[in-house]
Amino acid sequence: SQQGEEDPQALSIQEGENATMNCSYKTSINNLQWYRQNSGRGLVHLILIRSNEREKHSGRLRVTLDTSKKSSSLLITASRAADTASYFCAPPWSGGGADGLTFGKGTHLIIQP
Amino acid sequence: SAVISQKPSRDICQRGTSLTIQCQVDSQVTMMFWYRQQPGQSLTLIATANQGSEATYESGFVIDKFPISRPNLTFSTLTVSNMSPEDSSIYLCSVGTGSAGNTIYFGEGSWLTVV
Incomplete structure (x- = not known):
């Protein structure tokens, strides 16, 4: 398995603003998950x-993936107080090995009211 | 998606005692994993729970301290043995369905405080 590294480590924005966080990883992947x-x-x-896939949407979330740069980003639009949380990216599990x-x-995202 | 139930959700434990955490999944899954998250830290993989055989432990974790059982494809337990305050953590069960998407789901965690 490999580690995903998120950036920035902390982000504080006003409610209603957009929040962007980035993830970098080390080796080739088949997919990437955000939590x-x-x-x-x-x-x-x-x-x-x-x-x-280069981009994927789910509600107010938009995720991009650039495999050439081994990076991904998570964008949360129109942020809400309930979005205050820690966000992690995770490179994939192989699906077959003990890994x-x-x-x-x-x-760590903080949404200021 | 998989629905994962962990018990207990929270407990306060005495130093030197052991506690077993249960993880129940609502469907058969290929892989089950146990993670630890110490206060203010990220998640660290403890081991992969293998059905019908011994768990596969990551570096720094041993069976004597963290015995794991997995009797079938929907259930696993993690025991934290001879606890010390350093074992105060959230312990999370996660599962992989082995399907094409390889999505990994997590339980709500078991928050243990050792006093």
Whole structure:
């Protein structure tokens, strides 16, 4: 498995603004997953983007993937207080081997009312 | 998607005792994993729970401290043995369906505080 690294580590914006966070990884991937974690809770799966997709939308979320740069970004539009959470990207599990996901430190997003 | 139930969701434990966390999935899954998240830190993979055989542990984690069972394709347990305050963490179960999307789902976590 490989580690995804999120940037920035912390982000504070006003409610209604857009929030962008980035992820870099080391080796070739078939897909990339983004997760949200509210304080002290489990991880919620947000979106999976495949290597043949450059952009994917889900509600107010937009994820891009640039395999040539080994990077991905998560954009949250029209942010809300409830979006305050930590966000993690996770390079994929192989689907067959005894190998889990590895996580970076995440981006801690704070939405100011 | 898979619905994952973890028990307990939260507990306060005495130093030196052991606690078993249960993970139940609403469907058969190929892989089950256990993670630890220490306060203010990211998630660290403890082990892969293998059905019918011994778990595969990551570096820094051993079976004596974190015994894992996986009797079938929908259930696994993680025991935290001989606990110390350093074991105070959130322990998360996650599952992979092995389907084409390879989406990994997580439970709500079990928040253990060792006193």
